[in-house]
Amino acid sequence: MKVTLSDTARRYIALFEDETDATAHDCLVFDDRVVFLVSAGEMATAIGPGGRTVQSVEQRIGRSVELVEDADTPEAFVASTLAPAAVRHVTISRQNDTVAYVEVADEDRGVAIGAGGKTIDTARELARRHYDIDDIQLT
Incomplete structure (x- = not known):
């Protein structure tokens, strides 16, 4: 199934991938938060040591960030x-x-x-x- 992303979601994915070195397959943008769908096996990379990497993304976006790990089934x-x-x-x-x-x-x-x-x-x-x-x- 093909997922359509808004321009804002595309920008957030680019920022997320630059900051974390993890791959995001999707991004849901809400008023107070952003949810990234992270490639399976890359959750630790996305979070970073002590959560510092994801916190950096939150600061740059100015919203709370939630991560969901992708799966095969x-x-x-x-x-x-x-x-x-x-x-x-x-x-x-x-x-x-x-x-x-x-x-x-x-x-x-x-x-x-x-x-x-x-x-x-x-x-x-x-x-x-x-x-x-x-x-x-x-x-």
Whole structure:
């Protein structure tokens, strides 16, 4: 699936890659934060020692930065988008709509949802953009 990026998102990806030496596959720009989809295996590089690298990106952008690690399968991708919540299992149902049903540890349900639904909304948007998943439901 082809992801269309705004000019702002393209500029942020260029800045992110220059600062971190990590590869970003996508960028979601919100009023208060920017979410980067980082190549699988490059999360430590993107964060940097003690978080200094990602903090430098935050200072240059002037917004909070969140990182999501890419994955090879839709199930692994959905689980990654909900990190750091402990995801036990993901099932993709392709009926009228494509829905990811995610089993999350009870104590991590709030983490998976996030303040004001921010985490799950971001997960839904990324899953839609990269795997044509219409919704994510926590079970």
